[in-house]
Amino acid sequence: MAPLKVYGNVFSTATQRVFACLHEKNLDYDFVNVDLSTEEHKQPPYLARNPFGLVPAFEDGDLKLFESRAITLHVSYAYQANGTPLMAEDKKMPIQSVWMEVEAHQFEPTTGKLVWEVVFKPMLGMTTDDEEVVESEKKLEEVLEVYEARLKESKYLGGECFTLADLHHLPNIQCLFGTPVKKHFEARPHVKAWCEDIMARPAWVKVIQKLSV
Amino acid sequence: MAPLKVYGNVFSTATQRVFACLHEKNLDYDFVNVDLSTEEHKQPPYLARNPFGLVPAFEDGDLKLFESRAITLHVSYAYQANGTPLMAEDKKMPIQSVWMEVEAHQFEPTTGKLVWEVVFKPMLGMTTDDEEVVESEKKLEEVLEVYEARLKESKYLGGECFTLADLHHLPNIQCLFGTPVKKHFEARPHVKAWCEDIMARPAWVKVIQKLSV
Numbered sequence: 001m002a003p004l005k006v007y008g009n010v011f012s013t014a015t016q017r018v019f020a021c022l023h024e025k026n027l028d029y030d031f032v033n034v035d036l037s038t039e040e041h042k043q044p045p046y047l048a049r050n051p052f053g054l055v056p057a058f059e060d061g062d063l064k065l066f067e068s069r070a071i072t073l074h075v076s077y078a079y080q081a082n083g084t085p086l087m088a089e090d091k092k093m094p095i096q097s098v099w100m101e102v103e104a105h106q107f108e109p110t111t112g113k114l115v116w117e118v119v120f121k122p123m124l125g126m127t128t129d130d131e132e133v134v135e136s137e138k139k140l141e142e143v144l145e146v147y148e149a150r151l152k153e154s155k156y157l158g159g160e161c162f163t164l165a166d167l168h169h170l171p172n173i174q175c176l177f178g179t180p181v182k183k184h185f186e187a188r189p190h191v192k193a194w195c196e197d198i199m200a201r202p203a204w205v206k207v208i209q210k211l212s213v
Numbered sequence: 214m215a216p217l218k219v220y221g222n223v224f225s226t227a228t229q230r231v232f233a234c235l236h237e238k239n240l241d242y243d244f245v246n247v248d249l250s251t252e253e254h255k256q257p258p259y260l261a262r263n264p265f266g267l268v269p270a271f272e273d274g275d276l277k278l279f280e281s282r283a284i285t286l287h288v289s290y291a292y293q294a295n296g297t298p299l300m301a302e303d304k305k306m307p308i309q310s311v312w313m314e315v316e317a318h319q320f321e322p323t324t325g326k327l328v329w330e331v332v333f334k335p336m337l338g339m340t341t342d343d344e345e346v347v348e349s350e351k352k353l354e355e356v357l358e359v360y361e362a363r364l365k366e367s368k369y370l371g372g373e374c375f376t377l378a379d380l381h382h383l384p385n386i387q388c389l390f391g392t393p394v395k396k397h398f399e400a401r402p403h404v405k406a407w408c409e410d411i412m413a414r415p416a417w418v419k420v421i422q423k424l425s426v
Contacts (some may be wrong), residue, residue, distance in 0.1 A: 052319060052357040065307055074307040094278055094287040101280035104317055142382060144263040167347035 004029040004075075008056030009036050009047055009211050013115060014169035015056040016137055019210065021072040021169050021204035025083040069104065084203070086164045096158035098099040099150075099165040103157075106146075110139045111172040118179045140184055144191055151190035155197075166198050174199060174208065216413075217242040220262055222249050223423050225279040226328060226384035231415055233383050234422065235283040236318035236416035239296040246370075268376040273312075282317065282409030285377055297416070299377045307369035312378040315372075324351045325383040331392045353397055368410075379411050387412060387421065 006023065006029055008015030020031050034040050034055050036160050042053045047056035050066035053175060057064070058071045060078065065071050076086040088096040113136045117128045150157060158165040186192050198204065217235065220234065221228030235242050247268050253268045254315045262270035263279035270277070271284045273291065278284050280354050289299040299369045301309040311388055363370060371378040386408050389395060399405045 051362060052315075052356075063307060065311055067311050067318065070310035070314045073310050077306070094283065097283035097286050098278055098280050101283045102265075105280065109322075135403070145267075149264060164338065166384060 003030060006030070006061040007032045007034050007046070007058070008058055009034055012036075013112075013175060014054070016171040016174075016207055017168055018056050018058065018075075019207045020070050020204055021075050021086065021164070024075045024086060024167065024201070025075055025079050026084060027075070027079060034154050043057040044198075069100070069164075069168060070170075072167065076164055084162065086162075086167060088158050088161065088163055090158050096163050096165050099157035100107075100168065101166065103168045105141050107169060110136055110143055110171065112179055113175060114140065115172055115175045118181060121177050137181065139186065140181070144184055144188055145200050147194075148191050150189040151194050156194070162198065162201070166194070170198060170204055174204075218245060218272040219243070219269055220245045220247050220271070222247055222257070225249075225268045226325075227267070227389060229339060229384040229387075229420055230275070230281040231269050231271065231284050231288075231419045233380050233381065234288050234299065234377070236419050237299060238292050238412070242291060252357060255393055262420075275410040276326070279352055281411060282313070282377075285380065289377055297375065299375075301374065301376055303370050303409055305372050309376050309378050312370035313381065317376065319356050320382060321385065323356055324389060327353065327394055328385055328388045331394060332388045334346075350394065351399065357397055357401055360407075361401040363402050364407050371406070375411065375414070379407070380401045383411060383417055383420075386416075 004027060006015065006018055006022070006115045008031070010016070010031075010033075036055070038071060040046055041050075041055055045058070047053055049064060052066070054066070056068060056071065058074075059065075062076065063074070065074060072086070080087070085113070087093065114133060117133050117136070120126075123129050147157075154160060156162050156166050173185070177195070177199070178187070185195050217240060219228065219231055219235070221231070221244075223229070223244075223246075247259060249268070253259055254263075254268055257268070260266055264278070267279070269281060269284065270279045273277075273287065276287070278287060285299070286383075293300070299305065302395060326345060330346050330349070333339075334341050360370075367373060369375050369379050386398070390398070390408070390412070398408050
């Protein structure tokens with residue numbers, strides 16, 4: 001069997017989302033670095049893998065995929081028997097789906113902007129737009145209020161078990177915990193406990209170790 | 214059996230997404246209008262249905278859902294035997310998933326901004342931000358270039374059959390076809406043919422008829 005292949009960059013939060021899933025599933029994979037500094041992701045060979053020129057891309061034998069959440073969904077279904085079950089049982093899937101959509105349409109747009117402004121811009125020598133940060137932090141607080149209420153009701157977003165609905169949040173949370181934005185997560189006890197719980201998962205710890213080598 | 218219930222607004226594109234799915238499935242449902250003009254969606258009774266205060270929300274017996282794409286996913290799986298099969302067969306699901314994610318992360322952010330600027334702002338007596346329109350149209354052209362290439366390869370985004378991956382695009386396409394933004398879709402022959410094909414579906418025609426009563 002051809003090995004699974006991840007094309008991406010270890011600093012890309014979307015690539016990290018795929019790593020997290022593969023580690024939860026105890027799956028071996030080859031990693032092919034895409035050099036963002038030389039715009040390798042905007043050149044034809046990579047564009048054939050992802051026509052939008054974004055990392056990551058993925059290969060499972062003949063199947064070629066892109067979009068991190070489509071990749072994690074495929075891995076979770078195709079390797080159901082491996083490692084952590086990342087999908088709720090059928091009856092509980094609709095609720096997991098709701099929170100996967102909330103991540104995509106509420107959490108990601110807000111935290112994605114913050115990650116760009118307070119993590120990547122300083123790293124790239126660019127100037128943070130303070131107004132954008134204030135506005136995004138306000139929006140983040142509203143989103144986290146809803147999360148706090150949800151996590152009072154159930155240990156994880158989808159229910160009592162860790163699923164993809166939680167996993168998809170990990171890269172942006174990890175990034176923001178290294179910045180002052182962390183305070184908004186820590187101010188809400190159930191959100192704080194959930195963040196600490198999911199960031200301590202052995203699979204995620206392994207993903208983080210990749211960043212320091 | 215308690216009837217399916219949609220809580221929303223006929224002018225909301227997200228509500229229309231759910232209508233489109235229910236009509237494709239030939240399912241009866243009750244519609245409960247949420248009065249956006251009096252901010253009914255920001256009051257406690259509605260917030261209990263969707264804590265983010267957005268339409269639509271949905272009920273299927275005891276199951277209460279929100280987020281339009283989580284609702285269409287539930288309906289497509291739970292009522293698999295009804296009407297149009299909106300999910301590809303298992304082996305082809307990963308590719309459908311990719312294009313569902315593309316809609317969510319590439320198409321919706323761009324066309325959602327345009328719908329706001331060129332459809333809803335004028336309707337509400339607000340001033341369109343021309344700079345925002347120019348920028349979003351540029352981004353839309355890039356996105357549609359990728360769609361054109363994809364639709365040269367296969368009749369629909371997920372493959373040879375109409376699925377949720379196509380359906381999720383309908384409300385924003387319909388809105389923008391009533392504006393000058395339409396030209397970007399019409400300039401690309403495969404995109405144009407796809408738009409005309411999916412907008413002519415009897416289920417979608419029924420959704421549009423709701424707007425004129």
